[in-house]
Amino acid sequence: MTNALLRVVGLRVRFAAGRGASVHALDGVDLELREGEALGVVGESGCGKSTLVRAILQLVRPTSGTVVWLGRALDEMPARELRSARRDLQIVFQDPLASLDPRMTVGEIVAEPLRIHRPDLNAEARRREVHQMLARVGLPPDAAARYPHQFSGGQCQRIGIARAMILRPKLLVCDEPVSALDVSVQAQIIELLHDLKRECGTALLFVSHNLAVVRRLCERLLVLYLGRMMELGPTDAIYADPRHPYTRALLEAIPVPDPDVQPARLSHVLPGEPPSPLSPPSGCVFRTRCPHAVEVCARQVPSWETDSAGRGIACVRWREIGPESA
Amino acid sequence: MLEIADLEVAFETRMGHVKVVSDFSLSVARGECVGIVGESGAGKTQALLAVMGLLPRGARVSGSARLQGEELLGRGAGALDEFRGARIAMIFQDPLTALTPHMRVGDQIAEVLVRHRRLSWSAGRERALELLRAVHIADAERRLRQYPHELSGGMRQRVMIAMALACEPDVLIADEPTTALDVTVQAQILALLAELKRTRGMSLVLVTHDLGVIAGLADRVAVMYAGRLVEQGTARAVLKAPRHPYTRALLDSMPRLDVPSSEPLRAIRGQPPDPRALPAGCAFHPRCDLAADLCRSARPRLRPTGDGMVACHRPLGAAAGEEGPTS
Numbered sequence: 304m305t306n307a308l309l310r311v312v313g314l315r316v317r318f319a320a321g322r323g324a325s326v327h328a329l330d331g332v333d334l335e336l337r338e339g340e341a342l343g344v345v346g347e348s349g350c351g352k353s354t355l356v357r358a359i360l361q362l363v364r365p366t367s368g369t370v371v372w373l374g375r376a377l378d379e380m381p382a383r384e385l386r387s388a389r390r391d392l393q394i395v396f397q398d399p400l401a402s403l404d405p406r407m408t409v410g411e412i413v414a415e416p417l418r419i420h421r422p423d424l425n426a427e428a429r430r431r432e433v434h435q436m437l438a439r440v441g442l443p444p445d446a447a448a449r450y451p452h453q454f455s456g457g458q459c460q461r462i463g464i465a466r467a468m469i470l471r472p473k474l475l476v477c478d479e480p481v482s483a484l485d486v487s488v489q490a491q492i493i494e495l496l497h498d499l500k501r502e503c504g505t506a507l508l509f510v511s512h513n514l515a516v517v518r519r520l521c522e523r524l525l526v527l528y529l530g531r532m533m534e535l536g537p538t539d540a541i542y543a544d545p546r547h548p549y550t551r552a553l554l555e556a557i558p559v560p561d562p563d564v565q566p567a568r569l570s571h572v573l574p575g576e577p578p579s580p581l582s583p584p585s586g587c588v589f590r591t592r593c594p595h596a597v598e599v600c601a602r603q604v605p606s607w608e609t610d611s612a613g614r615g616i617a618c619v620r621w622r623e624i625g626p627e628s629a
Numbered sequence: 630m631l632e633i634a635d636l637e638v639a640f641e642t643r644m645g646h647v648k649v650v651s652d653f654s655l656s657v658a659r660g661e662c663v664g665i666v667g668e669s670g671a672g673k674t675q676a677l678l679a680v681m682g683l684l685p686r687g688a689r690v691s692g693s694a695r696l697q698g699e700e701l702l703g704r705g706a707g708a709l710d711e712f713r714g715a716r717i718a719m720i721f722q723d724p725l726t727a728l729t730p731h732m733r734v735g736d737q738i739a740e741v742l743v744r745h746r747r748l749s750w751s752a753g754r755e756r757a758l759e760l761l762r763a764v765h766i767a768d769a770e771r772r773l774r775q776y777p778h779e780l781s782g783g784m785r786q787r788v789m790i791a792m793a794l795a796c797e798p799d800v801l802i803a804d805e806p807t808t809a810l811d812v813t814v815q816a817q818i819l820a821l822l823a824e825l826k827r828t829r830g831m832s833l834v835l836v837t838h839d840l841g842v843i844a845g846l847a848d849r850v851a852v853m854y855a856g857r858l859v860e861q862g863t864a865r866a867v868l869k870a871p872r873h874p875y876t877r878a879l880l881d882s883m884p885r886l887d888v889p890s891s892e893p894l895r896a897i898r899g900q901p902p903d904p905r906a907l908p909a910g911c912a913f914h915p916r917c918d919l920a921a922d923l924c925r926s927a928r929p930r931l932r933p934t935g936d937g938m939v940a941c942h943r944p945l946g947a948a949a950g951e952e953g954p955t956s
């Protein structure tokens with residue numbers, strides 16, 4: 304427990320939604336990330352993935368709960384320590400171009416974290432670091448002197464990764480880093496992240512709505528629905544044996560490029576969309592779409608059950624449903 | 630049903646004449662779904678906007694596109710409008726740009742019918758309700774009175790499909806209709822399109838960069854690269870035994886659930902070329918593992934193979950005729 308890089312404890316985020324109403328964007332998230340580990344966070348749009356990221360980065364204030372960084376609560380850290388925590392906690396955003404300052408050259412963009420956090424480096428040393436980093440993420444040597452708009456989406460994402468990785472952070476947070484990219488370029492970026500993570504020992508918090516992408520990068524997986532944790536565990540175990548009906552539905556929805564298989568997959572799709580977070584269903588929040596819902600699901604909020612293999616689940620019926628009954 | 634032949638689309642820009650679609654020919658039979666795949670910038674959308682007469686003024690279009698024998702290209706805006714919506718309709722990735730923000734969705738659908746079918750407004754609204762039900766929008770009466778921004782992305786896409794169906798078009802063109810949606814909602818929309826194709830005998834042109842999306846719906850698949858068709862054939866042939874190295878590479882780059890997660894994704898190196906500066910010879914050669922000298926100098930023509938076509942000097946599974954290599 305003590306060697307955790309990041310711990311999120313009982314995190315709740317509520318947004319005021321006018322007329323006294325409030326949106327429970329996150330309702331009780333507990334998780335832990337060890338050094339060098341990669342955790343994937345998946346779920347449909349609006350399930351709270353970005354809110355989790357923003358709460359970890361202290362960009363939104365949690366309604367309750369804490370984010371603990373190397374044993375210290377982030378919201379209680381003195382300014383100096385917070386600064387060094389920031390240095391070790393970097394982010395890559397979804398929209399590659401929008402997240403880069405259009406008036407700065409790529410060299411300036413990638414050098415900026417060094418300028419802020421490594422005042423000991425002189426201009427020449429900084430330049431060397433930047434060039435090494437640009438080469439490492441697969442950008443041409445002349446990239447440093449050019450501007451972001453002169454690059455494609457995939458290349459802009461490389462620039463964003465170079466900026467985030469130049470300080471060798473302990474944790475890299477990625478919010479949908481490849482969802483705006485073409486499949487062929489997605490694969491390049493995923494492999495780049497995979498290699499950087501291994502080389503630098505950086506831990507990864509990887510947010511995505513694409514489960515196929517997450518599988519390659521993350522050892523552990525968290526499935527969120529309407530701001531609640533549905534299932535958590537080792538990625539391979541969850542893919543081999545998804546226990547929560549929602550996890551199963553997400554996996555079944557992934558399109559497979561095989562015309563002998565895919566038409567049949569389309570014939571049993573999860574109906575409906577997540578209900579409004581303004582008035583979440585009673586009991587299990589997934590029950591309005593769950594093919595296994597019974598009366599008790601409306602009455603009782605499923606408790607979080609864990610097992611010795613590090614798996615956790617919130618479903619009152621997961622044992623009786625059994626493996627892959629669909 | 631729809632016959633596109635030798636379509637070419639070019640833009641006059643400050644940097645000169647830029648061709649974004651060349652030698653594009655494609656036919657779509659009644660009740661058939663043809664999938665068009667390729668990366669962004671491959672020219673998929675431009676080719677179809679040209680067919681729909683929706684390109685901006687600066688665009689130069691040549692070739693032909695016939696709907697049941699009648700030429701669509703080069704018509705005046707008024708004459709084309711008769712076809713557009715009535716017999717051939719198109720839906721887009723982002724429904725918000727295609728819907729009018731300040732108009733209730735029911736009225737938007739009704740308006741199509743008032744305009745093209747000369748229905749009264751009340752009959753149009755009644756039909757709009759039926760259409761919303763046909764695209765499985767829950768609580769359709771209430772939705773009818775809502776504005777586009779009050780609906781989720783998936784619901785807006787359903788509204789756009791309902792609008793496209795209003796005049797019972799013979800051909801529906803869907804350009805990346807699910808790219809912006811969650812996988813779950815994507816699966817719902819694809820299932821809906823499959824149902825509409827089956828029950829209405831509608832022809833469907835489905836544009837996407839995701840081969841998984843194509844696999845569930847398409848009878849035939851056309852692959853585009855740098856403004857040209859590089860491969861065409863039945864969905865089974867193209868997806869299970871692709872002849873073009875680009876198609877193979879696209880398939881390989883997809884994250885799959887049926888291989889161990891320890892296996893690296895096989896990305897295609899480099900990126901799609903800039904249409905202003907296409908590589909000589911085969912436009913794919915800088916990214917192709919099989920590229921030889923000939924590929925760098927001569928552009929391969931589209932040639933028949935079994936029941937399809939391929940444009941490559943060194944097609945995969947060349948000797949085997951019908952049977953290409955299986956993955």
Ligand SMILES: Nc1ncnc2c1ncn2[C@@H]1O[C@H](COP(=O)(O)OP(=O)(O)OP(=O)(O)O)[C@@H](O)[C@H]1O
Pocket residue numbers: 318319320326327328346347348349350351352353354355512580
């Ligand atoms: N600033 C805010 N004010 C009010 N509600 C908000 C705010 N930010 C997020 N929400 C709401 O909180 C919920 C969770 O949103 P969040 O952006 O975290 O979801 P997400 O999983 O990242 O979705 P996506 O996949 O669309 O990015 C949603 O219902 C959203 O509308």
Ligand code: SF4
Pocket residue numbers: 547548549587588589590591593594595596597600605617618619620621
């Ligand atoms: S608790 Fe009930 S409704 Fe919720 S996932 Fe389990 S079976 Fe479905």
Ligand code: SF4
Pocket residue numbers: 873874875911912913914917918919920921924929940941942943944
């Ligand atoms: S023509 Fe040559 S470069 Fe082009 S796809 Fe075929 S083998 Fe590759």
Ligand SMILES: [Mg+2]
Pocket residue numbers: 352353354478
């Ligand atoms: Mg988000």
